[in-house]
Amino acid sequence: MAEYLDRSSDIGKLVAMPDDDMIICRCEEITKGEIRKAIHDGMWTMTEIKRYTRAGMGLCQGQTCSRIIKGMIAKELGVLPLSIDDNTARVPVRPVEVRVYGKGIN
């Protein structure tokens, strides 16, 4: 799948951008600036970004923002989006109320 990312490569300094306050993950309200900062803090995979910022961890489970975040990581690292691994897909793939979820487990 994704090629090996050389963690020692220099991706340059984080430069503030005028649209850094734009929201990328709507569910968790995580901005472009927060995600860019996370990348420069060393979070180079989708899973790391998710755990570090909560982007993609909300109600829609990254249905909307995953593709955008993938593109952002790729851009900051100067690689193709293809080389960034996706998040781990997890059960439940649709939001389920705990009340309902609990009922099935007997």
Place this chain on the structure above:
Amino acid sequence: MIRYDVIVIGAGPAGLSASIEAAEAGMKVAVFDENTRPGGQLFKQIHKFFGAKEHKAKIRGFRIGEELLAEAEKLQVDVHLNAAVIGIHDFNSIAVVENEQVSFYKAGNLIIATGASENMVPFDGWTLPGVIGAGAAQTMMNLHGVLPGKKVLMVGSGNVGLVVGYQLLQAGVEIAAIIDAAPKIGGYGVHASKVARTGVPFLLSHTILKAEGEEFVTGAAVVEVDSKFQPIKGTEKHFDVDTICMAVGLSPMSQLLRIAGCEMKEMGGLVPACNEYGETSISGIFAAGDVAGIEEASSAMVGGRIAGAASALRDGFIMQGDFEEKYKALKESLNQLRQGMFCKENRGKTDMTATEEGIPLSNSLLEKGYLLEKEIIKFPGVKKKAGVHPIIECTQNIPCNPCQTACKFNCISIGENITALPVVIEDSKCTNCGMCVASCSGQAIFLLNEDSEDGFVSITLPYEFLPYPKKGVKGIALDRSGNRVCEAEIIGLRTAEAFDHTALLTMKVPSEFAMSARFFTL
């Protein structure tokens, strides 16, 4: 736990077709879908579909869904609606949320046909109310009867943007423009043309800069981009709109396949690596339709049938020989659909200059959405003839042929190759029955009678806007770009069950506008 021979996830064209095929072989089949209505993408589609008869072409999308459901139910497929599959466990069990609880089902074969979800691109203000996906706009209009807005900017000129754009117009919404960052219109020319002739401008090489407004969208700013998709300073334009509709592509919803542990590959999003029968790296787990690679409803139906038949073979419900025969026919049908200008191999190609027949492509069509008069006469669907005759303005190699099937008088031919251009047969005699006009999924066929008296000609066009103009009404004829060209009088309005809600409007215009007047407005 209830057991089935096959569990199908997703009741779109792929899933329903798979379930029909498996049930026909005698398997015990269940289909699960999270929606209230079956049909997947189809249940929102009110337009007539492309393809050939075996792909249910010229039938409106939601009817295709209904037909497939009826077939499945007749074969005693268990269709579970309002049933979201939330996970796959132990290779062959699924967890489903239905009736406010989680239930588990098991089957020897899983066919995953979960379709795709809409992409979004972020831009300044994209989280404001009024920025919506094209699919959401369709759901509001076609399912709930709610207008998404009064004036819309459509972002994206692929088939989804064009089709949803047209449906917005039908619902009475104004479209300020259709923009696309690409230099050429992404969808079928015939879809673009039916929008363009109502007067909607196309702005290619343009991207959205900003959704304006504090609480909700009150306007949109767009900008031209260069060949590297970088904004060109000083080219900003503003539109007063209350809605920005995003039609910027689809991504396969393949999470369940990933959870199951199927090997995946990248193809405009993650899709499972499948063999020619749709079987994934895990024996007994199949994928079909958009989840296995974004295509069309027509190919999704064929893919579903192949997966259904393959699961029947796997469990010994059909014999190897019968399967191979079936597969050969289905594969042939799929190959047909995968030809033409819009097939996977040609997607994104910018150097195509001519059709398979060697006729130069219209740049005006690709950039502005309409053909020029001097271009249209080069195509085999346009012939000068006495009496009423069809003028077919279908100029790209697309997988579609209802026009050929519609004409019982052999006036129109596409031939064996479904992507070939429609040809009007030289010595044929058109009876003015109107079936071709009503059957054309692209609304690209007009009937022209140039021998009318006193310097006037009559033009019959497909019309899908309500209310219909009455016979005797005078209005304005528009050309292919939506420009007003002359006065026109409605001299005929035909509706019929066989026309399936496409009215045939006949207008009388001065003869010099015979080859330019293509739409009517009051």
